Amino acid sequence: MVDMRWQRPPFDIVRAAHAELLVSDLEASRRFYVDLLGFVVTAEEPGALYLRGYEEQVHHSLVLRQLPAAGGPAAGGGPGPARRPEAQAPDGGRHGPISPGGRGEPGAGLTSAPGQVLPGTTQGHVLPAAPPGRGLPDAAEGQVLPAVAPGQALPAAAHLAYRVAGEDDLDRLAAFFQERGCRFTWLEPGDEPGQGRALRVQDPLGFPVEFFCRMERAERLLQRFDRYRGAHILRLDHFNLHVPDVQAAYDHYKALGFRCSEYTATDPPGPDERLWAAWMYRKPNVHDVALMNGDGPRLHHLGFWVSDTQSVLRACDILAAAGWADAIERGPGRHGLSNAFFVYLRDPDGHRIELYTCDYYTGDPDFEPIRWSVNDPRRGTFWGHAAPASWFEESSRVLDLDGRPVPVEPAKLRERPQTVT
Amino acid sequence: MVDMRWQRPPFDIVRAAHAELLVSDLEASRRFYVDLLGFVVTAEEPGALYLRGYEEQVHHSLVLRQLPAAGGPAAGGGPGPARRPEAQAPDGGRHGPISPGGRGEPGAGLTSAPGQVLPGTTQGHVLPAAPPGRGLPDAAEGQVLPAVAPGQALPAAAHLAYRVAGEDDLDRLAAFFQERGCRFTWLEPGDEPGQGRALRVQDPLGFPVEFFCRMERAERLLQRFDRYRGAHILRLDHFNLHVPDVQAAYDHYKALGFRCSEYTATDPPGPDERLWAAWMYRKPNVHDVALMNGDGPRLHHLGFWVSDTQSVLRACDILAAAGWADAIERGPGRHGLSNAFFVYLRDPDGHRIELYTCDYYTGDPDFEPIRWSVNDPRRGTFWGHAAPASWFEESSRVLDLDGRPVPVEPAKLRERPQTVT
């Protein structure tokens, strides 16, 4: 039995706000996200694109950052913002315990050749020296990434960010994570282009999570229909995470003030059921973050809101017309869970994007989470379609605060919804 | 210049939740709302229908109540729930100052013959004696409604209800209104079918506003697509009110914790501009309540959320096919203000219903209200279509806590957006 009671912590997380993905070929990614899907470019710099949807008034909801080519630093002087570690933390005061080995470059341990197909890598990666100057001190050169399972090493996400209601929420969140012994660091305004002061933490689940309140405003294009292209992406809606222990992840997010809208549990229902997945929200729709049983911590997908079912269908038509039909992994279809109309796409590096629309309002005080059996075929696709095995197995790795892939632990539950083999 | 700063009162209003409309022919209303638009009937009793949308898990978001026929009491023993006036209020204690003339039956002063076309009534109404037993004491029989302008007397709305987050918010709201000298009364659980304890107040703007936290759950039909009919109405979204003094109404709702998403102001922009209309929200989309310059207090329309533009078009097709094309007053079209896709319908009594979909998210901490000039033709319909004059002039009367029409005061501003004459 799952405890669904809502907790009210002393900070106010508003919603899932943006994510940073590492890519091996920024031009290929630009073709996918900008030319085909129609994301709006707010800013670009050597090695990075800052993107948003048509509705968003913020500088970015998606950052694409070029991985440095193998054997050298990234173009443009290094990927990612400078991190500013707390200078003083003897009493454990304003920041968490950063290990001496810390490195501040996202993906510092990752390399790629442009165009390289990253999923399916089977061996550990030799990490070159991190670039001097902007990172944390004392990194050991040539460190070998612990062996990971085949296909699990890349793609990788550098951080996931939630927006908070006020600046002081950040300080209360820092205290929250410090209590839990989590390592964290502060970003000053501008460390990430367009973003105010931010707290980055490696959360108890292993994810690189950021909290921020202020972001530079960008022109809202919601009614610039003459500029709409592609899938008519409106805004970031949610993160979906592969976690090895859904119950633990659920408890963590509940402590952050998230409520549960729907969940998947093992059969039979009752005291011995286990939580297989949970959809949790701060803004009152189905979710800001979903937690799914799987090897993790890994980022399963980013969900972007589009205005209607037609946008989802059109995205498929456009991708296929442009020769990118392979990017369509699952759907289009209607979700049982969330009721949303969706399609899952894979970007050139294998990062998974969901186009998502038409879920429902969850803000009433007596809202009760909806239970689905892991064995209900309508849970995933209401129409009964099985998901491909890749959808259950493949996810993006996440980086720690030093930019190194966080080791992946196997999923605790073996139950698995139906798949197409 | 409009002060858009957000206030945080000590109570938490969640959203616009339901409304009660008085109708002259309940079967005609059933045909419109249930048979043609597809509202779901949760419960019916002699003289009343309790309706909801497919997404709603609550007992009702719309109550239709039969007006008593002229010269006699309503079928079923009188329209509306029993009101429980505070027995003791000598010191103005737990309830507001109820005037001696108080009457407890909604629409007690209104009569109609079935099928009568109510809008356009030009004379004052002679109010018959209120039924004994359930009303408030001491009503004078045969009281004449103060003369109102042509077409302004009927239809009428009995109450508009907001949901709150907790039971104790009700008490804090009672204190809030008491401070402002507003008359109020309490409903016990079940006084209104399916509803918990509720506070009813005649607010400073003259509207009969209800606050409640608990409501009996009804089956959620969101995924019972096999039962969808008509316009695929999902849920109540907002109220739109005609108020003579928009600035005063704005200040009142701001004090209740509402934020402003968009507003219309007179030209030229600057210190002398006047607020012509304001869209205000608690749940983070464009609005729970809109305040528009006009003779008031009157209910301009109820906005119901539908899932997509197709539902709006289909509603028009269905109405026209059934011989009800006259019910389509304005649209379909795209709003400039709110960006929603919409159509306005008039029910058999002239109550106005909006089908509304696809607005946007407003929950970010730095959300800034959007200004529109009252003279911008794209403000109402983004495509530039003028609204018919009826849309600006006609509204439903509202009743006071005794069930008598609240007198209407003329709008303070004379500016008017373009109309079709």
Place this chain on the structure above:
Amino acid sequence: MVDMRWQRPPFDIVRAAHAELLVSDLEASRRFYVDLLGFVVTAEEPGALYLRGYEEQVHHSLVLRQLPAAGGPAAGGGPGPARRPEAQAPDGGRHGPISPGGRGEPGAGLTSAPGQVLPGTTQGHVLPAAPPGRGLPDAAEGQVLPAVAPGQALPAAAHLAYRVAGEDDLDRLAAFFQERGCRFTWLEPGDEPGQGRALRVQDPLGFPVEFFCRMERAERLLQRFDRYRGAHILRLDHFNLHVPDVQAAYDHYKALGFRCSEYTATDPPGPDERLWAAWMYRKPNVHDVALMNGDGPRLHHLGFWVSDTQSVLRACDILAAAGWADAIERGPGRHGLSNAFFVYLRDPDGHRIELYTCDYYTGDPDFEPIRWSVNDPRRGTFWGHAAPASWFEESSRVLDLDGRPVPVEPAKLRERPQTVT
């Protein structure tokens, strides 16, 4: 190389017009076609339903006929109209006249228990009479149908009908088939309810094909949007046939005056390519009949036109909501071939129905057929989705003029597009 030149025979076939399917449980079929998909019932009689779409002004585009229960005649005095064998076969010979022993009852050799799931039957069926060669007289009764592959024996279709421009086209068509040695019979007006004089022939491909000109008019409900239900089925669009020799079938339809819009051929393109499938039309959209390589003669599916993509999605939502998600076999999706948006459904007996919309105009004099390689993954679903194996393997049997299943011959080509196993 395929000869795509258009022939102009002396008759004018207008379009694919209707089909008759045998069903094992008429009430289950009614639930599927009428209650869920929204077909309109023009007429019903014991053991049969006559259905049409909202746009159709004809008595029926789909006839559902109850198979007699095992061991007895069908309810209502036997399924199907009385046949009137040709009194005078001009050459007294091999075609036209049906011997007294020719039964003429569709499905005469088939029985079922109500609710029986017919697909997957694995044993031969005991038939009262089976034709030697191609359905000529003097069949021995009680003959066992030659063994067919599992799942291939039932469901069965009794006839497929094309409409012609004038009554005399029927006579010219009779002459055409007589020249080719095909057995045929005439139906008098009313033999099939609502239908005028009709020619039924077992065509050279083995299909029971009917031609008629006149049909009783039914009320056109195209603008009775208030009566629309389900998938908003507008009209029959096409037949899709499994034939063992596509080239032979193509040549036959070309001789009937059909043109080719698109076709699938084996690789490599050039003189040795083989025709794997062909889409052929009389009315100027993509097809009235499609011919696909497969064991045959069998009816692969009936295609019904719906007004838009939303109707296709809604059909899936409705079926799933009603517990019929299993009826969704393939899609929704965009066809590469035809560009139509589609979904394939299986009715309670396994008959396949396609909901189909948005193909294109083919009537220009220089229209050139479009070639697809059988190995192009976008051919079937433009988005690259593989079809399930069932879609390629399972089809409805067809009956000869005596109502006995026509033997199935294996497909000539072994090439097969990608499937999900």
Place this chain on the structure above:
Amino acid sequence: MVDMRWQRPPFDIVRAAHAELLVSDLEASRRFYVDLLGFVVTAEEPGALYLRGYEEQVHHSLVLRQLPAAGGPAAGGGPGPARRPEAQAPDGGRHGPISPGGRGEPGAGLTSAPGQVLPGTTQGHVLPAAPPGRGLPDAAEGQVLPAVAPGQALPAAAHLAYRVAGEDDLDRLAAFFQERGCRFTWLEPGDEPGQGRALRVQDPLGFPVEFFCRMERAERLLQRFDRYRGAHILRLDHFNLHVPDVQAAYDHYKALGFRCSEYTATDPPGPDERLWAAWMYRKPNVHDVALMNGDGPRLHHLGFWVSDTQSVLRACDILAAAGWADAIERGPGRHGLSNAFFVYLRDPDGHRIELYTCDYYTGDPDFEPIRWSVNDPRRGTFWGHAAPASWFEESSRVLDLDGRPVPVEPAKLRERPQTVT
């Protein structure tokens, strides 16, 4: 009573195929048609754009030709192809041969300054030559166009073209028009870019009508969804003409083999009713040409097929977003007559374009025309919306074979459907 019997002339007109519009500012027109509506540019030359829809495999369905600036020839050596007058008119007589003075430059008598708003012109135009009677020789140069009503003089259309099934249909059509005493001329292949041999005639109604069979093929972009822009225009569907005598126009088109799908007649129905409008088709949907009561001959609008209702709504959104909301004249809405979903737009010169989708199939042999009363408010817009007066009054002038505006005669019927004043 209208005679709806179908005639079968000895030629085969396939469909409405393309039109040529004269524009005052080609760059403004390009912005409207190409940038905003998304027409595809097949070819351009100084002073002309050749456009098509995404589905079309033909060189053009719309030609935009720059009017020469006042006081000089058009850029690029003159608008329009060279005309080749018939060398030998068989009877040496009243038709066929164009006199030496007849120039054949479309718009030869028209001038404009770029950006000039043409509708609303109130004075007569000085024309180099205007035909007495119906466009036969010996026009006096410098003649003043007979005074026309305000707003009736411009914009102008140079020709409307129908495609025929075979080259020899052109000769049979020439004979047909010669019999009727119509002036005509031949265009050789390439005289109009991309077009084969063509017959141009000033038809008995006064319109410059062209017939052709062959046209250069252009790449079909139906499945290049990645290139779709704007309104997703697929193909030309129909012409709509203002004619002063609908009955005469109806009889003419019936003689050309057109059938009638729907018509509007005056009340009361019966022997004295008059034909107010007629929708006539060759391809089996609602129409290739509509004939409406009005001052004429004038071109009321060109109808272009779009794929779905969403395309219509999106076109409005795009135009409004780009600041062109004024281009939206009427709709979007559902037509009663034709059942199509539509919007009417006005281009920068005032030419009217309809975006049109979802009408129905008319090819059955017993199709019976549908009668509408001119007073039925659902006739125009099924939802009951009145059309603006401009929609009934304003149309594009048409040119004769010498490029001079054809005089306009007043409509015979005074009945007029409801309008918004």
